[in-house]
Amino acid sequence: MTRPTRATQAPAAPPTPVIPAIPRDQVLSRLAALQTAPAAELKAQWRALFGKEPPPFNRPYLVSRLSYRVQELAYGGLKPETRARLEALGEQLDGGNVVLRRIRADSRPLPGTxxxxxxxxxxxxxxxxxxxxxxxxxxxxxxxxxxxxxxxxxxxxxxxxxxxxxxxx
Structure with missing residues (x-):
């Protein structure tokens, strides 16, 4: 006697979050509101605008990244050519070494200081x-x-x- 087999289904992938478009006429008011928003609101906006959990960084970091994201969603991000150029420049600097990428380039004071x-x-x-x-x-x-x-x-x-x-x- 054989047991009946169940069809196995692959686990469903988490749904891709829908990132809202931001009307251009709302950009300035949203940027101003970020400056005084409580931390909980900043984290909620992070989830809405990035579709993932916020990093455990400080308030100024969250505000600056959210400000950029608001503008990016309203006006568009970097052009593909610009992204490719930046990536190529990064490769020239670190030779593709992931460890070097994680080391802060500005850890030393600037020449002339x-x-x-x-x-x-x-x-x-x-x-x-x-x-x-x-x-x-x-x-x-x-x-x-x-x-x-x-x-x-x-x-x-x-x-x-x-x-x-x-x-x-």
């Missing part, structure tokens, strides 16, 4: 250059080397110059 630190009553000025740092007319490969020169002890250079833990540097 002057870092000023007072230590033992003396003001010390370091200039950030493209590939190194300049202190007292000499090149140094790291801020830690400069901090060691100034203090005579081992320091984390980023900490010594007040850069560690700051956003945007």
């Amino acid at each position: 002057r870092l000023i630190r007072e230590h033992a009553g003396v003001q010390h000025v370091v200039t950030v250059r493209a590939d190194d740092f300049e202190y007292e007319g000499r090149p140094y490969q790291s801020l830690s080397a400069i901090a060691r020169h100034i203090t005579g002890t081992r320091w984390n250079g980023w900490t010594f110059f007040g850069l560690k833990g700051r956003q945007g540097v």
Whole structure:
């Protein structure tokens, strides 16, 4: 005796969310409303405009991405040629290395930035250059080397110059 077989069905894929078009005459009012919207409302709008759960990032991030998305849905996004060009430029920079893509390119201060630190009553000025740092007319490969020169002890250079833990540097 054989058992009857059941037809197996593949699990249904989740429905593709319908992203609403935004009329152009509503863009300014929606952008203004984002600035004062509570976090719960920002997250609800994220779900409606992106069709997925919002990331666990801070309010300014959510507001900036939602602002871009509102404008994108009203006026259109990047042209395919622009996207392709940006992707090609990214490939040139990181050679397709996914790990490099995840490292922030702006983790180092811009060349020309002057870092000023007072230590033992003396003001010390370091200039950030493209590939190194300049202190007292000499090149140094790291801020830690400069901090060691100034203090005579081992320091984390980023900490010594007040850069560690700051956003945007």
